[in-house]
Amino acid sequence: MTFSWTPHRFSGGALALDVANSVILRFDPARSIDRFANPENLDAFPEAASRLCAERRDAALRPLPVGRTQGLIRLREAIDRHFRAEAQDAPSPLMLADLLEEIARALRLGGPGELDFETAQSALRLISPTRAGALKICPNCEWLFLDRSKNKSRAWCDMAVCGNRVKARLHYYRKRQEKDAS
Template structure:
């Protein structure tokens, strides 16, 4: 199966969320896909992030995470997802915050250069923790990705209207037509 990092894959609105969203169908063990499990995909991600990520102006061109630093980077990704997902769900996220801060500190200590993907991801996560945008964070009801709702009236429902929004609308239409036929 071929895969490409397209603009849809960067619908999170922040690099930290785009990295967390690299796991597709996170809560469906049968269909879960970790895009960073394939070396080529994790190596291609920084180039795509430099082109498509909403925060690309903050970090410029990025370099891939070194092979020896990947376990720490994956731990950071999981900590980002755990902390922000719990916050969006209105749950106590103090333990997840501690985990996120510990993982970010590890990345900050070991990053080889300022243009390292891990370093940029840690900075993005720290900006989200410290900034007001966490109040605009949501979970897509279709794919369960985290995203920032930057719409004026905070009414954005899906991570990407062209993908998840269309799928949800098509599903509702399909079920409505089937029900009409059945009655």
């Protein structure tokens, strides 16, 4: 099956989180998939992010220059560790220090429109205490996302995908229990 960057894959609400969410089922080694491990997917990401990412930028995103993939992956992992810990109310100064180092590296190497540079800028905006939204972890797929709703009531990264999957599972179990009971 060919892979494509669908709107669902940009549920994070910020470029830094959409980049972090390029790893599917991060904590399930048997089923985990790194979408950036395939160079074609990585090359196609900036164009899709320019269209679908909720965070607006002045310049369209361009593919990552040759030789900068490793740095982007290190930045991505530092983003996930730091913001996941923060979403779980367990922030760590060391994780923040690691993230700031990766951000500094990306800012030094890159420029506007380049994926690593823009991801670093996005992460910086998320670190800011005045960021526009609450950081959360989707209880179905464990993606990080920014809840920009007024009353901070968003439960899923994407109601149409994760919310419905959980509802369907609950429905299935309820039906099975009814059957078992009858």
